[in-house]
Amino acid sequence: MTISETNDTTAVQASAPNHDGYCDFTLGNFHFRRDEYFAYVTWPTGEHTLSIDDFLRAMQRDVAWDFFYGTVNFDAVVGTVNHYGTVDLFAGQFNEVYRKAERDYVQNFPTPHIRETFKAMLDDWTIEGFDPFASPAETDKPFGVKAGSNTEAVTRRRVTAARMVGVPGDEEIRTDATHPVNRMFADVAQDEPTVEAEPGFEDRVAAFNLFAYLSRSNVTWNPSVVSVCKDSLYCPTTEEYILPIIHGNDRVEWFVQLSDEIQWVVEDRDTGVLRSKVTMRAGDVAAMPGDIRHQGYSPKRSMLLVWENASGELPELIRTGKAPVYPVEF
Numbered sequence: 001m002t003i004s005e006t007n008d009t010t011a012v013q014a015s016a017p018n019h020d021g022y023c024d025f026t027l028g029n030f031h032f033r034r035d036e037y038f039a040y041v042t043w044p045t046g047e048h049t050l051s052i053d054d055f056l057r058a059m060q061r062d063v064a065w066d067f068f069y070g071t072v073n074f075d076a077v078v079g080t081v082n083h084y085g086t087v088d089l090f091a092g093q094f095n096e097v098y099r100k101a102e103r104d105y106v107q108n109f110p111t112p113h114i115r116e117t118f119k120a121m122l123d124d125w126t127i128e129g130f131d132p133f134a135s136p137a138e139t140d141k142p143f144g145v146k147a148g149s150n151t152e153a154v155t156r157r158r159v160t161a162a163r164m165v166g167v168p169g170d171e172e173i174r175t176d177a178t179h180p181v182n183r184m185f186a187d188v189a190q191d192e193p194t195v196e197a198e199p200g201f202e203d204r205v206a207a208f209n210l211f212a213y214l215s216r217s218n219v220t221w222n223p224s225v226v227s228v229c230k231d232s233l234y235c236p237t238t239e240e241y242i243l244p245i246i247h248g249n250d251r252v253e254w255f256v257q258l259s260d261e262i263q264w265v266v267e268d269r270d271t272g273v274l275r276s277k278v279t280m281r282a283g284d285v286a287a288m289p290g291d292i293r294h295q296g297y298s299p300k301r302s303m304l305l306v307w308e309n310a311s312g313e314l315p316e317l318i319r320t321g322k323a324p325v326y327p328v329e330f
């Protein structure tokens, strides 16, 4: 069942603090509640419980990426679909069992409404010391009754270069003062390339050491835009433990494994049926099709280059069969 919200208010509907100190949130016909260990999501035909650490890590990505490309599954039941202007909030829509039992439910919201509610919930439910973007080994726990907050972490600015990191006026190179080298990347060389520009071209030629840049990332599973050429975005990221969402593609994505190893579980986007398991080691390149969902497992902190085509036309071209769901014909 799908319904659309007609009323375009962006007002956040929050209750007074509950027994554990957290507000409940109502968004359309969905209701969200947290206690010491869990997030509870209810909708007119069902209810669902998620561990609060998984929930906050997924919510953090959905908020920071402004609903990302396509589908952000928090788990096998709840998530969002980005329609770039509006967003579907769903329960069981991509789960065969929920659909067969007619327990599935979808409600569409203007993006500002769901964005503001999710931001408020993430901020209220994240306690002092818990950083949803950090690897589990580098943060305190999210459990327990309400105790402080971590607004600085949950609102951190996302790196999005206009042209490229290191270009004058664009995103800056990282240094010891702002971004110490991560414990797992202590062996990554920190030298920077020497640029010898012809006179008059000093502002137009730039280069930086991407490995050194990534070795200083203090977040995990958070692709940031380091270079842009029209719709072609280089979005490298450092990964450790498990990607906190199951991403449903609405376009092809290329992966280049820059270091170490990630194991990907690749499923059919709409049913969740397993399609393949892909182990990527340093130097491996893969194209993830436009009709899958995937979740990565990184046993050690690793570097991954995600190459995105940000063209706004792609979802429709793929949906109508005018563009294929895979990028290359061999």
Ligand code: PHB
Binding pocket: 220, 221, 222, 223, 237, 239, 243, 247, 253, 304, 306
């Ligand atoms: C993806 O869904 O393709 C994705 C998301 C976040 C990452 C890496 C890959 O850190």
Ligand code: FE
Binding pocket: 247, 248, 249, 253, 288, 294
């Ligand atoms: Fe993806």
